[in-house]
Amino acid sequence: MAVAEESKELLQAQLELWHHAFGYVKSMTLAVALDLGIADAIYRRGGRATLSQILADAALSPCKLHGLRRLMRALTVAGTFTVATSSEDSGGEAVYELTPASRLLVSDDVDGGDGEGSAASLSPVLRLVLNPFRVSLLGMGIGAWFRREDQPGVAPFAVAHGRNMWEMxxxxxxxxxxxxxxxxxxxxxxxxxxxxxxxxxxxxxxxxxxxxxxxxxxxxxxxxxxxxxxxxxxxxxxxxxxxxxxxxxxxxxxxxxxxxxxx
Incomplete structure (x- = not known):
């Protein structure tokens, strides 16, 4: 179906505004990835890991699997990680891989299975830069939410504010x-x-x-x-x-x- 040029221009203009307005999401998800040690978890597996493996290595409750999937979707769209097609050796699950950027998130002391840690890490720098997203209401305590086991059905917004968006x-x-x-x-x-x-x-x-x-x-x-x-x-x-x-x-x-x- 052909779309009129005027409509294309309007939708493109809307997209540009959304990119600006929701730009903080990239910073927020990166901060959460650092808090949960996602790059470390994938690095320990040789640079490739399924969602279930990341969940286990990050010591998260199985009830957070859906939330972790959404987080990884945002991180792969941002290019921080890549996702490969599922295969038999992964049990049919998608496999997430490190990129040159996410390799810089790996902690210096993490063993990648070869007895050596990461050659270079920018995690301490990023923790400083991203700290406002980790401690403010903007971050809504998402890292802490992932570690909660008592309320898997409660959204981070409700954890931070005491009620969900519609109740507020x-x-x-x-x-x-x-x-x-x-x-x-x-x-x-x-x-x-x-x-x-x-x-x-x-x-x-x-x-x-x-x-x-x-x-x-x-x-x-x-x-x-x-x-x-x-x-x-x-x-x-x-x-x-x-x-x-x-x-x-x-x-x-x-x-x-x-x-x-x-x-």
Whole structure:
């Protein structure tokens, strides 16, 4: 499917802003990798290790496997590590490998199986540079979260703040407004492109439910473009309190713990 140049330019501009806005994620994940000794764990295995092996060598609970997979995904996208295709000798698991950059993360005293440690390490320098990400709320104590065994289902944000993002929004109107405004702006931006470039995906659909649809911006855009399409939105009660009414979006009715509003 050919995409209009205007849409390409808009999406590229959005991508550039995301790169700037989320640039701290690279620093934060690198700080966590240092805290957990991921490069050391892979180095001990000869420079190649599966996720399960990294988990064991870093002395992490098996309940953190999913979190470690997400962390390694971010680190491989950043180029800190590489990931190879799974093979029989790895038990079907993906194999993570050191890069020239991550070899510099290996501690000087770590034995790589040949009786010798890393020839050069920049870990002490990086620990100094990245220390703000390790000790501030920005880092959300992710390194400490990985070492927790009592609450595998609790996200780092909730560990740091005592409640998850949505619970905080329910208790703090200013934060709730910040979240809702952000989601609405994102919907306005993307739906203009989606409806221009991918409108055919809505053809032949009689009804649509937008789960966690916020203030209903996405569903409203679709309903305007396709009046014959019956749309519904589901979200939490505290979101409903800020939902607009009128136009083709009638007042939204709360139905704890979710709500449904016909458009």
């Amino acid at each position: 929004a329910a208790r703090k109107p200013t934060f709730n407004a910040l979240v809702n405004d952000a989601m609405a702006a994102d919907s306005r931006f993307l739906m203009r492109i989606v409806l221009r470039e991918c409108a055919e995906v809505f053809h032949g659909i009689g009804s649509l439910i937008d789960v966690a649809g916020g203030l209903g911006g996405t569903a409203t855009s679709i309903a305007k473009a396709f009046p014959e399409l019956r749309c519904s939105v589901l979200d939490l009660p505290h979101v409903v309190a800020s939902a607009p009414s009128g136009g083709n979006v009638p007042r939204m009715f709360s139905c704890p713990p979710h709500w449904i509003s016909p458009l």
